[in-house]
Amino acid sequence: MAPRLNIDRITTDTPDWTSKVQIIDMSRERENPEKKIRLQNLILEDEEEQQIKAVLYGDDIGxxxxxxxxxxxLIFAARVRVSPTLYGKPMHKFYWVLDKETIVEHVKPTDEHEKPLPPSTKLNITTFDRIVYMTPHSSVEISIPLLPIISKLNYICLYI
Incomplete structure (x- = not known):
């Protein structure tokens, strides 16, 4: 059986591994404009709340x-790639490619041997009725210069 490792211990040189993760976010399927390849991104988080991006390509998106x-x-031996830094700072040095060779096993809440991970504490969840109280003032003055005249407009700000 492959050793159980957390996200930070898995590199491109790690031959066989298993990691217990929770899916934090899942993007919609999209097409890479440069390579004309369909892809879908997932954000995974392990037991130590370390996060990594996982990608599904083409037919594997199903x-x-x-x-x-x-x-x-439980994810067994996904392909590990170095994250590109061309467009900005990635969330982790590596990312995982989930494909037909990757084994993804669901941890059921009733499982006696494996317990599911608790909800992420990195998420900042706010109910809609609390949004109004998140800003110090419900209206903000914004000055907009129009030629020599400066007019002030009031806008209601909503931060989500």
Missing amino acids: YAEKVQISETY
């Missing part, structure tokens, strides 16, 4: 329909 956000999974 497997994403079988996983759900906030559920816990």
Whole structure:
């Protein structure tokens, strides 16, 4: 059986591994404009709340329909790639490619041997009725210069 490792211990040189993760976010399927390849991104978090991006490409995207956000999974030996830094700072040095060779096993809440991970504490969840209290003032004055005249407009600000 492959050793159980947390996200930070898994590199491109790690031969066989298992990681217990929770899906924190799942993007919509999209097409890479440069390579004309369909892809879907997932954000995974382990037991130590370390996060990593996982990517599904092409026909493998169909497997994403079988996983759900906030559920816990055991992932066995996904391909590990170095994150590109061309467009900004990635969330982790590596990212995982989930494909037909990757085994993704759901950890059920009733499982006696494996317990699901608790909800992430990195999430900042606010109900809609609390949004109004998140800003110090419900209206903000904004000055807009119009030629020599400066007019002030009041806008209602809503930060989500």
